[in-house]
Amino acid sequence: MPARPQRRTPEAQLATGMDALRIPEIVAICGSTRFMAEMADADRELTWAGAIVVRPGCDMKTEHPLWADPMAAEAGKQRLDALHRAKIRLAHRVLVVNPGGYTGDSTRAEITYARELGKPVEFTHPEASTAP
Numbered sequence: 001m002p003a004r005p006q007r008r009t010p011e012a013q014l015a016t017g018m019d020a021l022r023i024p025e026i027v028a029i030c031g032s033t034r035f036m037a038e039m040a041d042a043d044r045e046l047t048w049a050g051a052i053v054v055r056p057g058c059d060m061k062t063e064h065p066l067w068a069d070p071m072a073a074e075a076g077k078q079r080l081d082a083l084h085r086a087k088i089r090l091a092h093r094v095l096v097v098n099p100g101g102y103t104g105d106s107t108r109a110e111i112t113y114a115r116e117l118g119k120p121v122e123f124t125h126p127e128a129s130t131a132p
Contacts, residue, residue, distance in 0.1 A: 028084075028114070
């Protein structure tokens with residue numbers, strides 16, 4: 001009796017597909033949205049080096065009509081958190097932007113999630129990092 005073909009995980013299928021398509025390294029940037037300018041700097045450097053960069057796209061600490069309504073803001077925050085976790089799943093590695101060593105609760109949760117997935121996690125300021 002022939003052996004049953006092994007089912008490949010979605011992650012393995014994605015990795016094979018990205019390799020076949022010659023997709024460059026994907027880096028997910030994490031960090032507090034108070035560091036949006038620093039994230040943009042890291043994005044620029046990584047993009048210049050040939051990486052695809054995914055990072056937070058909304059700074060909800062800055063007023064905007066999209067999240068002016070508190071109920072819409074809460075639903076939006078949950079959506080954005082799920083979207084960022086998807087970005088982490090898609091990425092080859094994670095870069096935590098943490099000037100001054102600051103790593104907030106949300107970022108710590110993202111670091112934990114990335115590590116659970118086996119993603120390498122690096123810090124812009126590793127000497128000051130207090131993240132797990």
